[in-house]
Amino acid sequence: MRSFFKIQFLFLILIFISARLYSQEAENEKPFEAPYLFGSDTLIELSITTNIKELIRDTGKKSKYHQARLSYQLGDSVVSMLVQLKTRGHYRKNKNVCAFPPLRIKFDKASSSYTLFHDQDKLKIVGHCRNNNSRFQQMIFQEYLIYKAYQILTPEGFSVRLARITYKDSAKEVKNLEEYVFFIEDFEKMAKRNGKIPIYKDRIHQNNTMIYEVTRMAVFQFMVGNTDWGVPTLHNIKMIAKTPTSRPVPVPYDFDWASLVNAPYAVPNEKLDIESIHERLYRGYRRTPEELEFVFKEFRMKKESFYSLYQNSDLLTEKEIKRVINYFDEFYDIINNPKLVKRYFIDNSRQVRYK
Template sequence: MIIKTIIFSFTFILLSAFSAFPCEKVYSENDTIFRIPNLFESDTLIELSITTDLKTLIKDTGNKSKYHKARLSYHLGDSIVSMSVCMKTRGNFRKDRSICPFPPMKIKFNKSQASYSLFHDQKKLKIVTHCQNRNRRYEQMLIQEYLIYKAYNLFTPESFNVRLAKITYKDSKNQMASLSKYAFFIEDFEKMAERNGKIARYDKKIHQNHTLIGKVTKLAIFQYMVGNTDWGVPTLHNIKLIAKTPNSRPVPVPYDFDWASLVNAPYAIPNKKLNIKSIHDRLYRGYKRTAKDFEYIFREFRMKKESLYNLYIECEYLSDKEKERVLNYFDKFYEIIDNPKKIKAEFIDQSRTIKYKK
């Protein structure tokens, strides 16, 4: 009887109303909690429902978009875990409703309600959403972007962890029909830095060659492999920096891969300054290195080729057609890095060089 009373009381707390969680308050993480699996410790698909004033939320895409109250719920065995959260739209290009009528989101958790849930150690998380409600192509695009994050995890822990979810969005005012779509959560920047024993750095105007050379070269080769030119270190364009100290050489960490060839977004157009016609045209955007330096990194890409291919082959959410397209694209990459003449043409002759002012 005592145990039943405790369970009932705990459930009652989780099911408290939206008003119990003020959206503008930030909660600390100083309290000790019981060991519960971390959100990013598993690759298993999580199924959630989010109930909110959906129409108002997705239309709030201005520069000063605000948090909106919502309720997140998911099944845990025969029980339902439910908690108050706050959500807001986020992003730059994909926040444009002419591009994505359903924009990316940021979610903020109530520490006390999330304490014994899958989100127990999270404060705020980015969510990459499906962008378009009716076009099935966008669902595959989302899975492709998710897999690029997972692919980069294969090459370095200094990367963002992600977790795939199937979210059912429900409109609390019944002005929109419910919809169920894939999405994925992205690990918090500062938590990613901490996981790697480093601190988050926010400095701009750090030249690519002033980061850790081996790691930025690996990053540039990876971006070449997936066909992504939409990044830049000095401007922190789709790049975050982590470092051991405020003054040590940082490690650049990429994110936002929606302009990559593998994603194949219809809105993705390469920058005119790059002199490539299509996002499917690979371009190495790293700086000049020796053939020996490149070979050291290519060796790792060769070693991890099977794991990379299996990541895509074994993904049950990616269509066979998309798998074939990706593997063919990867095949061409491996043909290049196994051919000394092509390495010279693609990575040495076409590489960027530092221009010194006279």
């Protein structure tokens, strides 16, 4: 009888060991998960081969996609995939403004599977405006860092990824062009990452959005010196919400007209009562001193992080870093002074007009 129980005990041990081995084997056979493009701040080195002249000359309202090949180094191997490029935007499409227009890249799902760009469809590329121009290169870095600064406040903003692209001409008529760019996260993916849905409806008044979030966003725009946005018209603003009937959260993008970027082509809207993009203007609606102070507290809490983002950046020149810090110093002087708060954020704020 003892030998019978001993055999049963050994049999149970064998079953347990087999189950453990099967479990480990199944775990090791999990499908490969490629890294998320916006999950790192590491610089990406890429090359894009296309007919450059045909691409940058196609700046009409009905610009088309152009075939291209994107490649990057992965260890000892080269990852290569077919993509499509087209020009995008409005103002910077003008050849008198930018010699190289902004681009949109479209990925082939099969070609990009298991690469850095897996699960991406179309992405905006924010790139240089004029070739081999140090000022425009600093502009790219400044706009990139504004996106990073906004994410210090909230994850409900667009993620960005910096890259250095070598453009190669498939027609062999243009020399290789190496420039810094950054990719902007897809709108719907940004909404999903935040547990929300995209809202495409316009004509939503600022006061019909999440009040704290819209006020914080407006104060941030004041901090970086950007007046080129509007909530009801969805001008450089996207909306996300928990449900289709929830109050939406406005998410800003496209900061190239901000004072920090300092674009030579940027001028304030003639309807605004300012003469320069460097002149601060709060474009949020009137809030009480208590409501504003609640928002300002968050900016004071995040002050060190904002400053560190720029002071520790190896992208900007010392001159550009100093310019940003001086501009931030002015912002904090304003929000820490009740008289200046009243002047900028209350007396000169926008007001709801009731008929």
